[in-house]
Amino acid sequence: DTGVSQNPRHKITKRGQNVTFRCDPISEHNRLYWYRQTLGQGPEFLTYFQNEAQLEKSRLLSDRFSAERPKGSFSTLEIQRTEQGDSAMYLCASSLTSGLSTNEKLFFGSGTQLSVL
Amino acid sequence: AQKVTQAQTEISVVEKEDVTLDCVYETRDTTYYLFWYKQPPSGELVFLIRRNSFDEQNEISGRYSWNFQKSTSSFNFTITASQVVDSAVYFCALRFGGFKTIFGAGTRLFVKA
Numbered sequence: 001d002t003g004v005s006q007n008p009r010h011k012i013t014k015r016g017q018n019v020t021f022r023c024d025p026i027s028e029h030n031r032l033y034w035y036r037q038t039l040g041q042g043p044e045f046l047t048y049f050q051n052e053a054q055l056e057k058s059r060l061l062s063d064r065f066s067a068e069r070p071k072g073s074f075s076t077l078e079i080q081r082t083e084q085g086d087s088a089m090y091l092c093a094s095s096l097t098s099g100l101s102t103n104e105k106l107f108f109g110s111g112t113q114l115s116v117l
Numbered sequence: 118a119q120k121v122t123q124a125q126t127e128i129s130v131v132e133k134e135d136v137t138l139d140c141v142y143e144t145r146d147t148t149y150y151l152f153w154y155k156q157p158p159s160g161e162l163v164f165l166i167r168r169n170s171f172d173e174q175n176e177i178s179g180r181y182s183w184n185f186q187k188s189t190s191s192f193n194f195t196i197t198a199s200q201v202v203d204s205a206v207y208f209c210a211l212r213f214g215g216f217k218t219i220f221g222a223g224t225r226l227f228v229k230a
Contacts (some may be wrong), residue, residue, distance in 0.1 A: 031216070042220030106162070110161045111160050
C-alpha cells in the first residue's frame with residue numbers, strides 16, 4: 001500500500017494559464033474524489049468518480065474545471081484560464097467500497113498547492 | 118441544511134493535559150455518518166474514526182475517545198494525556214445522502230512540551 005500520490009506538490013502559475021494536476025489512488029480503490037482546501041478551512045468537495053465514471057460534481061466546479069479518470073486508475077484535474085481565486089490546496093482521496101456503500105473512509109494524498117499570481 | 122461546525126479555531130495545551138475538540142452537525146437525513154480526520158503539517162488527512170447515525174455507543178481507542186450524542190447533534194473528540202505528536206488540525210466530517218462528505222473548518226491543536 002503506497003498511499004495516494006499527487007503531483008506536483010506545488011504549482012505556481014500566472015493568471016490565465018492552464019494547469020493540470022495528477023492523482024494516483026491506492027491501486028485497488030474504485031472511488032476517487034477531488035477536494036479543494038483553502039487556508040483555515042476544511043476540504044470542500046469538488047467531484048467524485050466511481051471507476052472511470054464521474055458521478056457527481058459540485059457547483060463549485062465551474063466550466064473552467066474538468067476532471068477525468070480515463071481508465072479507472074489515475075485521475076487528472078485541469079483548470080483552464082486560472083484566476084487568483086483558484087489558489088488553494090487541491091486534495092485527492094480514494095476509497096475501496098462495494099455497491100452503493102457510502103460509509104467508507106477516505107485515504108487522502110498530500111495535495112497540490114496551487115498559487116496563481 | 119447540511120453543516121458541520123467546529124467552533125474552536127485553535128486550542129493550545131501543555132503536554133499530558135486532556136483536551137476535547139467539539140463538533141456539532143446539522144442534517145435532515147436519518148441515515149448519516151460522522152468522521153474525524155487528522156491533518157498533520159505534512160498535509161495528508163488521516164482517518165481516525167467513523168460512526169453511523171444508528172450507533173451512539175461511545176468509543177475509546179488508546180488515548181482517543183469519542184462521544185456521539187444525537188440529542189445535541191454533537192460528536193466530540195477527546196485526547197487524553199496529550200502529546201506533542203498530537204499537534205495537528207482535526208476535522209470533523211459528515212456524510213449524508215450520496216457520496217459527498219462535508220468537513221468542518223477544523224480545529225488546530227497545539228501541544229506544547
